[in-house]
Amino acid sequence: MILITGGAGFIGGNFVHHWFERQRASSEPVVVFDKLTYAGNPVTIQKHLDSGLASLVHADIADRDAVRQALVQYRPRAILHFAAESHVDRSIHGPGEFIHTNMVGTFCLLEETRAYWSQLAEVDKAAFRFLHVSTDEVYGSLSDTDPAFSETTAYAPNSPYSASKAGSDHLVRAYHHTYGFPTLTTNCSNNYGPYHFPEKLIPLMILNALEGKPLPVYGDGLNVRDWLYVRDHCEAICQVLEKGRLGETYNVGGKNEVKNIDVVTTICRKLDALRPRAAGRYEDLITYVKDRPGHDRRYAIDPSKIEREIGWRPAETFTSGIDKTVQWFLDNDAWIDSVRSGAYRDWLNTNYQGRVA
Ligand code: NAD
Numbered sequence: 001m002i003l004i005t006g007g008a009g010f011i012g013g014n015f016v017h018h019w020f021e022r023q024r025a026s027s028e029p030v031v032v033f034d035k036l037t038y039a040g041n042p043v044t045i046q047k048h049l050d051s052g053l054a055s056l057v058h059a060d061i062a063d064r065d066a067v068r069q070a071l072v073q074y075r076p077r078a079i080l081h082f083a084a085e086s087h088v089d090r091s092i093h094g095p096g097e098f099i100h101t102n103m104v105g106t107f108c109l110l111e112e113t114r115a116y117w118s119q120l121a122e123v124d125k126a127a128f129r130f131l132h133v134s135t136d137e138v139y140g141s142l143s144d145t146d147p148a149f150s151e152t153t154a155y156a157p158n159s160p161y162s163a164s165k166a167g168s169d170h171l172v173r174a175y176h177h178t179y180g181f182p183t184l185t186t187n188c189s190n191n192y193g194p195y196h197f198p199e200k201l202i203p204l205m206i207l208n209a210l211e212g213k214p215l216p217v218y219g220d221g222l223n224v225r226d227w228l229y230v231r232d233h234c235e236a237i238c239q240v241l242e243k244g245r246l247g248e249t250y251n252v253g254g255k256n257e258v259k260n261i262d263v264v265t266t267i268c269r270k271l272d273a274l275r276p277r278a279a280g281r282y283e284d285l286i287t288y289v290k291d292r293p294g295h296d297r298r299y300a301i302d303p304s305k306i307e308r309e310i311g312w313r314p315a316e317t318f319t320s321g322i323d324k325t326v327q328w329f330l331d332n333d334a335w336i337d338s339v340r341s342g343a344y345r346d347w348l349n350t351n352y353q354g355r356v357a
């Protein structure tokens, strides 16, 4: 049994699907430990909850009693720690929740898991793993000519989100160094794919376009992100769990650097082909809006360590991944309706109202 924090979110939910598809016959069960914030949606993993192979504990990772109880009840052999507040724009409007979950929550999880691990029988203790899922944003921002982030790039987080993730990375590192706690850390670039919450660039653009709403591009639209299809990230995590060296960090990325404006026009052209607009081309909806404060210019990952040591490589290109993603959003109205609550509409007002073109 493995315990997955944040397993009802975008990447954690995809991970649950990937875990069961990957194992086929053996099916080691999972327990998802999730606070079910606005970003957590049990519908994403409903079929595995219904099958009985996945269980859900609805609780906060900062609630130490709840974490302790889950560890005692389920006795996992590994923790995969996805739970986080994950949206940069929300961290700018309200950093408090980011400190609570990403830093205090990670600390509580580490403390309770260390206590649990220290009491395991020697053979189980040696096999136990705590895999911390982190981000390339901890390294800060690159210029157009800088080399890509490697595992030895100095940390320079620029937003409350990335600073809180950097803090959690440092705690994980210290628990290995000080207590010999068996940690692994992955720092991944921008993910996209099914079940992506539509506050983030790619799903927001797809859904706004389908509704004929403006497509809000921040600043000059020339910021660069290094895109990885979410299932490739999930496979990297599985392989690091199996083969990673304790205490190490692994950068995960697919060498797919794309400017934001090119991401948006790619989506528009796919939609022109798949679901043409009566009123014109989707690109006509592109609207340049006020930039994100402190907006990181470029992210790029050097994945040579994970390729060399673990043997991981992505299966999807940006072209194949974006095709699958656009098609998924066209085919999954029920899931989309389940996440677009009143709270979601409030967020759109908070972030985009007054961001005049
Ligand atoms: P998400 O926001 O879609 O999901 C986060 C999940 O964590 C949700 O299910 C939410 O309910 C849960 N959660 C939040 N606070 C919690 C708490 N206090 N206790 C328990 N559960 C809580 O995030 P995501 O995009 O799936 O990201 C998952 C992880 O991957 C995060 O740690 C993020 O930093 C990291 N990451 C994300 C990306 C990306 O492009 N999305 C890239 C690299 C790394």
Ligand code: DAU
Pocket (backbone or CB within 6 Å): 086, 087, 088, 089, 134, 135, 136, 137, 188, 189, 190, 191, 199, 200, 201, 202, 204, 216, 217, 218, 219, 223, 224, 225, 260, 292, 299
């Ligand atoms: O790099 C990994 C990170 O990628 C993860 O750690 C974060 O959890 C994840 O949210 C993501 O962060 P970004 O800030 O890069 O993703 P986002 O989708 O919010 O924005 C991608 C780019 O698009 C960024 O340059 C800002 C821009 N953007 C975003 C939105 C929401 C726009 O131009 N318009 C928008 O409306």
